Amino acid sequence: MINNKISGIPEQEFKLGYWFFIHRDLFKKVIISLLLLIILSFGGYGIIGLIRYLATTRAYNQMLVSLTENNVDTSFWKIKNKAEEIQVIKVQAIALGQTYDLVAEIKNPNLRWSVTSLDYRFLVDGQELATGSSFILPLEEKYITAYNIRLNNNYKDISLVITENRWQRLRDFKEFPILNFIMTGQQVEDINLTSQGAQQGTRLAIDLTNRSAYSFWQVNITALLKSGNEIMAVASKAITSMESGQTQTVEFFWPQSYHNISEVIIKPEVNVLDPEVFKPLTSNPVNKSMMDFTACAWERYLANAKTAIL
Numbered sequence: 001m002i003n004n005k006i007s008g009i010p011e012q013e014f015k016l017g018y019w020f021f022i023h024r025d026l027f028k029k030v031i032i033s034l035l036l037l038i039i040l041s042f043g044g045y046g047i048i049g050l051i052r053y054l055a056t057t058r059a060y061n062q063m064l065v066s067l068t069e070n071n072v073d074t075s076f077w078k079i080k081n082k083a084e085e086i087q088v089i090k091v092q093a094i095a096l097g098q099t100y101d102l103v104a105e106i107k108n109p110n111l112r113w114s115v116t117s118l119d120y121r122f123l124v125d126g127q128e129l130a131t132g133s134s135f136i137l138p139l140e141e142k143y144i145t146a147y148n149i150r151l152n153n154n155y156k157d158i159s160l161v162i163t164e165n166r167w168q169r170l171r172d173f174k175e176f177p178i179l180n181f182i183m184t185g186q187q188v189e190d191i192n193l194t195s196q197g198a199q200q201g202t203r204l205a206i207d208l209t210n211r212s213a214y215s216f217w218q219v220n221i222t223a224l225l226k227s228g229n230e231i232m233a234v235a236s237k238a239i240t241s242m243e244s245g246q247t248q249t250v251e252f253f254w255p256q257s258y259h260n261i262s263e264v265i266i267k268p269e270v271n272v273l274d275p276e277v278f279k280p281l282t283s284n285p286v287n288k289s290m291m292d293f294t295a296c297a298w299e300r301y302l303a304n305a306k307t308a309i310l
Contacts, residue, residue, distance in 0.1 A: 083113040084110055084113075086136060087109060089107055089141075093151070099150055102130060102145065102147075102158070103231055108137065111138055111170075114168050115135055115166060116168045116274070117164075118134045118166075119133050119165075120161065123159045124152075129146070143234065147236075181268040182209040188225070189204075189205070190257050199255070201255040201256055204225070204252040206266060208266075209245075210244055214278055215244045216241075217241060217276075218240055220269045221268050223252045225258050225264060226265065233256065
C-alpha cells in the first residue's frame with residue numbers, strides 16, 4: 001500500500017496524479033487525435049470549398065460574360081426605327097431660251113428623322129451639271145433648284161441624285177420649333193411692254209407674315225408657277241432678318257410672260273434645327289400671341305404626322 005503521507009500530499013490527489021502519470025501516453029494520443037481531427041476538419045472544408053470553386057468557376061465566368069453581351073434581338077426595332085430614304089418625287093427642266101432652270105421636288109417621309117445636310121447632284125443624260133447642299137425637316141416637302149444651266153435641247157433624261165445624307169433623330173417633339181408663316185395678298189401680274197425700255201414679264205407679289213414665336217436671321221423662299229402638273233417658272237429669294245409678328249412684301253419677277261397659271265406655290269424655309277438661325281428673343285409684346293399661334297401650329301403638325309403614319 002502506497003504511503004499517502006508522502007511529502008504531505010493527500011491520498012486522493014496522489015492517486016489522481018499517479019493515474020494521470022501512468023496514462024500519460026493515452027492522453028498524448030487523445031490530444032494528438034483531437035488536433036488531427038480539427039486539422040482534418042478544416043482541411044476537408046477547404047478541399048470541399050476548392051472543389052466547389054473549381055466546379056462553379058467556369059459557369060460563373062460564363063455568367064459574367066453573358067451579362068456584358070447584348071442577347072436581346074433588336075433587329076425588329078432597328079428596322080422599325082430606321083430612317084426611310086428621301087423621296088425624289090419629280091425632276092423637271094424649265095426652258096428659258098438658251099438656258100434651263102432645274103427643279104426637283106423631294107419629300108422626307110420620316111416623322112422622327114431630319115437631314116441636316118443633304119448633298120445632291122443634278123444629272124442630265126448621266127452628266128453632272130449642278131451640285132449643291134440643302135436640308136430637309138421631318139415630313140417636309142420642298143424643292144431643290146439650280147438656275148441658268150446650259151444643256152443640250154435634245155436631252156433624254158434628267159434626274160436628281162442624293163449623294164450623302166447627314167441624319168439627325170428627333171427624340172423630343174417639344175424641342176422642334178414649328179414654323180408658322182402666313183401668306184396673304186397674293187398677286188400675279190403679267191407686265192406688258194407699255195413704253196420704250198419698260199420691263200416685260202410676270203411679277204408675283206405676296207405679303208409674308210411670321211406668326212411664329214421666333215425671329216430669324218434669314219428666311220429662304222421658293223416660288224413656283226404651275227399650269228396643271230407642269231412647273232412653268234421657279235425662283236428663289238432670301239429675306240434678311242424677319243421678326244416675330246412682322247409682315248414683309250416679297251416680290252418675284254420673271255422676264256417671260258406666263259399664261260394659264262393654275263397654281264402658285266410659295267415655300268418659306270428655315271432650318272429650325274440649327275440654333276444659329278434664331279435671333280435673340282426680345283420683349284416684343286407680339287411674341288405672346290405668336291406663342292399661341294405656334295401652339296396651334298404644333299397641334300396641326302402632330303395631327304398631320306399622325307395622319308401620315310396611319
